[in-house]
Amino acid sequence: MPEQSALNSLTQLIDRLAPAFTALSDKIWDLAELKYDEFKSADLLIRTLKQNKFVVEEGIAGMPTAFVGQYGTGKPIIAFLGECDALAGMSQIAGMDRQLEAEPDASGHGCGHNLLGAGSLLAAVSLAKHLEENGLPGTVRYYGCPGEEGGSGKTFMVRAGAFDDVDAALTWHPAPFNGVRSTNNLAVLEYYYRFKGIAAHAANAAHLGRSALDAVELMNVGVNFLCEHMPQDCRVHYAITDAGGRAANVVQAKAEVLYLVRAPEMSQALALAERVDQVARGAAMMTGTEVEIVFDSAATNLLPNLTLENAIHKNLVALGPVPFDEADIDFARKIQATFTQEAIRSSLKLYQIKHDVFSNDTVDGSTPLHTGLRAFEGHSHFRAGSTDVGDVSRVTPTAQCWAPAWAIGTNPHTWQVVAQGKSHGAHKAMVHAAKALASTGLDLATSPSLLATAKGEWKDAMGKDPYVCPIPEHVKPSIKNFL
Numbered sequence: 109m110p111e112q113s114a115l116n117s118l119t120q121l122i123d124r125l126a127p128a129f130t131a132l133s134d135k136i137w138d139l140a141e142l143k144y145d146e147f148k149s150a151d152l153l154i155r156t157l158k159q160n161k162f163v164v165e166e167g168i169a170g171m172p173t174a175f176v177g178q179y180g181t182g183k184p185i186i187a188f189l190g191e192c193d194a195l196a197g198m199s200q201i202a203g204m205d206r207q208l209e210a211e212p213d214a215s216g217h218g219c220g221h222n223l224l225g226a227g228s229l230l231a232a233v234s235l236a237k238h239l240e241e242n243g244l245p246g247t248v249r250y251y252g253c254p255g256e257e258g259g260s261g262k263t264f265m266v267r268a269g270a271f272d273d274v275d276a277a278l279t280w281h282p283a284p285f286n287g288v289r290s291t292n293n294l295a296v297l298e299y300y301y302r303f304k305g306i307a308a309h310a311a312n313a314a315h316l317g318r319s320a321l322d323a324v325e326l327m328n329v330g331v332n333f334l335c336e337h338m339p340q341d342c343r344v345h346y347a348i349t350d351a352g353g354r355a356a357n358v359v360q361a362k363a364e365v366l367y368l369v370r371a372p373e374m375s376q377a378l379a380l381a382e383r384v385d386q387v388a389r390g391a392a393m394m395t396g397t398e399v400e401i402v403f404d405s406a407a408t409n410l411l412p413n414l415t416l417e418n419a420i421h422k423n424l425v426a427l428g429p430v431p432f433d434e435a436d437i438d439f440a441r442k443i444q445a446t447f448t449q450e451a452i453r454s455s456l457k458l459y460q461i462k463h464d465v466f467s468n469d470t471v472d473g474s475t476p477l478h479t480g481l482r483a484f485e486g487h488s489h490f491r492a493g494s495t496d497v498g499d500v501s502r503v504t505p506t507a508q509c510w511a512p513a514w515a516i517g518t519n520p521h522t523w524q525v526v527a528q529g530k531s532h533g534a535h536k537a538m539v540h541a542a543k544a545l546a547s548t549g550l551d552l553a554t555s556p557s558l559l560a561t562a563k564g565e566w567k568d569a570m571g572k573d574p575y576v577c578p579i580p581e582h583v584k585p586s587i588k589n590f591l
Contacts, residue, residue: 112426114238114242114550114554115423115426115547115550117238117242118234118235118238118543118546118547118550119427119543119547121234121237121238122230122231122234122539122542122543122546123539125230125233125234126230126535126539126542128156129156129226129227129229129230129233129538129539129542130226130535130538130539132152132153132156132226132229133222133223133225133226133227133530133535133538134222134530135152136149136152136153136192136217136221136222136225136226137202137217137222137529137530139152139194140194140198140199140214140215140216140217141192141193141194141215142193142194142195142196142215142257143193143254143255143256143257143258143259143261144171144172144173144193144254144255144259144261144585144586145173146173146192146193146254146255147172147173149173149192149193149222149225150173150175150192150252150254153175153190153192153225153226153229153250153252154166154175154177154252156229156233157177157229157233157250158177160179160233160236160237161179162177162178162179162232162233162236162250163177163178163179164176164177164178165177165178168265168268168270169264169265169267169268169270169585170264170268170584170585171254171255171261171264171265171585173252173254173255174252174253174254174261174264174265175251175252176249176250176251176252176270177232177249177250177252178247178248178249178250179232179233179236179240179247179248179249180236180239180240180245180246180247180248181245181247182245182246182247183245183246183247183275184246184247184275184276184552184553184559185246185247185249185273185274185275186235186246186247186248186249186274186275186276186277186278186549186552186553187249187250187251187271187274187276187277187278187500187504188228188229188231188232188235188248188249188250188251188277188278188279188545188549189228189251189253189262189277189278189279189497189500190224190225190226190228190229190250190251190252190253190279191221191224191225191253191254191256192221192222192224192225192252192254193221193254193255193256193257193259194215194216194217194218194219194221194222194257195215195216195217195218195219195257195521196215197213197214197215197216198215198216198217198218198521198523198525198526199211199212199213199214199215199216199526200216200523200526200527201527202526202527202529202530202531203439203527203530203531204527205439205442205443205445205446205527206446207523216523216526216529217525217526217529218520218521218522218523218525218526219256219257219282219520219521219525220281220282220513220514220520220525220529220534221256221257222529223282223513223529223534223535223537223538224279224280224281224282225252226538227280227511227538227539227541227542227545228250228278228279228280228542228545229250230538230539230542230546231278231541231542231543231545231546231549232248232249232250232546232549233250234542234546235248235546235549235550235553236248238546238550239550239553244553244554245553246552246553248549249274251265251270251271251277253265253496254585255405255585256495256496258298258405259405259496259585259586260298260405260406260407260496260499260579260585261496261585262407262496262497262499262500263405263406263407263408263496263499263577263578263579264579264585266499266500266502266503266577267577267579267581271500271503271504272503274503274504275504275505275552275559275563276416276504276505276506276507276552276559276562276563277500277501277504277505277506277507278416278420278506278507278508278545278548278549279497279506279507279508279545280508280509280510280511280541280544280545281508281510281511282510282511282513282514282525282534282537282538283459283510283511283512283513283514284455284459284478284512284514284515284516284517284518285459285478285482285510285512285516286424286429286430286478286480286481286482286510286511286512286537286540287421287424287465287481287482287483287484287509287510288417288418288420288421288424288482288484288507288508288509288510289459289482289484289489289491289510290412290414290417290484290485290486290487290488290489291410291412291488291489291490291491292372292409292410292412292488292489292490292491293409293410293490293491293492293493293494293495293498294341294342294343294370294371294372294377294409294491294492294493294494295370295371295372295373295374295376295377295406295407295408295409295494295498295578296368296369296370296377296406296407296494297368297369297370297377297378297381297403297406297578298366298367298368298369298403298404298405298406299366299367299369299381299384299385299401299402299403299404300349300364300365300366300367300401300402300404301324301327301364301365301366301367301388301399301400301401301402302350302362302363302364302399302400302401302402303320303321303323303324303327303362303363303364303391303392303395303397303398303399303400304320304361304362304397304398304399304400305317305318305319305320305322305323305359305360305361305362305363305395305396305397305398306318306359306361306396307358307359307360307361308358308359309357309358309359310356310357310358310359311357314359317359317361318359318361318395318396318397319352319359319360319363319395319397320352320360320361320362320363320395320397321351321352321360321363322360322395322397323363323391323392323394323395323397323399324348324351324363324364324365324391326390326391326394326395327365327387327388327390327391328346328348328365330387330390330391331344331346331367331384331387334383334384334387338380338383339371339372339376339380341371341372341490341492342369342370342371342372342376342377342380343368343369343370343371343492344367344368344369344370344380344384345367345368346365346366346367346368347365347366348363348364348365349364349365349366350362350363350364351363366404367384369381369384370492370494372409372490373409373573374406374408374409374576374578377406378578385401388401403579403580403583404583404586405579405583405585405586406578406579407494407495407496407498407499407578408498408499408501408502408575408577408578409494409498410495410497410498410501410506411498411501411502411506411566411569411570411573412488412501412507413501413505413506413507413562413565413566413569414486414487414488414565415505415558415561415562415565416505416506416507416548416562417484417507418484418486419507419548419551419552419558419562420507420508420509420544420545420548421484421509423543423544423547423548423551424481424509424544425465425481426547427540427543427544427547428466429466429479429480429481430479430511430512430533430536430537430540431536432477432479432533432536433532435532436477436531436532436533436536437475437476437477437479437533439528439531439533440476440477440514440515440516440528440533441476441515443476443514443515443518443524443527443528444476444515444516444517446524447515447517447518447524451517451519452516452517454517454519455516455517455518455519456471456472456516458491459482459510464480464481464482464483465480465481465482465483466480466481467480471516475516476515476516476517477512477515477516477533478512478516479512493520499575499577499578502570502575503575504566505562505563505565505566507548509541509544509545510541511537511538511540511541511544512533512537513528513529513531513533513534513537513538514528514534515528
């Protein structure tokens with residue numbers, strides 16, 4: 109943890125810069141661009157980097173909206189990870205405590221990436237300025253990472269070597285709680301199954317048709333039966349992305365379904381995906397159709413780094429609570445009123461919110477915002493989600509924190525997340541996360557022993573589980589079905 113005077117200087121700098129970055133977050137919320145189509149959002153982030161004298165390289169790994177901004181020279185090279193993609197069909201009016209679309213079927217920031225991208229950028233810019241003003245060595249990088257939602261942009265960047273010389277990577281995510289929660293999440297693979305049949309009149313010539321939609325439906329039934337016979341922590345889910353058309357009196361000659369296969373380890377995910385492939389081939393045989401299996405994207409399970417996570421936690425302790433006021437709590441209470449008690453209990457369980465560091469009280473959800481700091485246990489928990497941050501963690505020590513931008517009970521990918529995305533409370537949580545990340549970056553720049561310990565832990569873990577990029581060289585980023 110930085111000396112108190114250095115910590116005060118850095119956090120005061122962040123407070124001075126914060127209004128411009130909360131405004132930036134709100135602009136990105138307004139744009140709500142989907143994976144690999146984040147052109148305007150990326151441009152806002154790039155312009156902010158350039159205004160702060162970062163040298164920017166665009167088009168990383170062949171992705172137009174992927175970029176890296178760099179400031180400073182020498183070691184260590186500290187990376188801050190940013191995202192700015194939204195989710196399809198998540199339109200919602202900001203500040204509204206009931207579901208109300210701003211625009212029918214439009215996209216929305218249902219995972220808070222407007223806050224994530226701007227907050228990480230605030231941390232990067234602030235740390236760079238602090239290092240320069242105090243004559244400290246080190247290089248600060250901001251990674252503009254596209255397509256986290258189903259696109260695995262970071263995985264493509266890792267495959268291209270964009271993180272090969274990075275000493276450590278830091279990031280954060282909006283959540284219903286404040287603190288560090290070390291997680292072992294799930295590796296994920298995404299495949300499109302495209303069935304090709306024969307069209308025919310569904311009434312007088314059905315015998316001549318071969319239904320691709322039948323094949324999709326049979327595949328889904330088969331995989332649902334498969335789910336009973338897979339390891340307990342695995343997940344398989346799907347969406348029909350092409351039902352073959354709207355005419356019920358035509359035998360559908362084409363149909364497509366997208367599958368996500370998740371498992372605690374990538375080797376398990378690959379093995380499970382092969383079983384899903386077998387079900388698809390069986391469905392094609394049963395219907396007299398053909399199936400094409402198209403690999404789309406993937407992300408490896410996270411490799412936690414307890415050394416870095418403990419460093420972030422210490423900085424969160426030093427920072428104290430997020431400075432929420434009664435207006436913030438009142439709005440959170442209105443949002444929380446849209447949840448069932450089961451949802452609130454589930455949120456507390458999911459994020460392992462038990463005891464508060466500052467008061468040692470049990471957190472029960474009666475206060476709608478997490479106004480304290482969760483205890484850090486010093487070990488990892490299972491989490492059923494997936495993220496392409498996992499691939500970054502396989503090439504450099506990586507850690508993240510969470511900040512209470514949402515009311516307790518909020519689940520990601522819901523209208524309530526979008527509704528809270530421009531709130532004053534969310535802004536405060538974002539700035540708090542930026543302070544924690546920038547302070548930890550300062551730790552790494554001024555404490556060679558901390559960085560050495562983090563790297564030693566990472567090397568030991570990697571020796572037990574070597575990394576192989578899950579995306580084959582011929583696969584390119586896909587924007588299918590998101591534009």
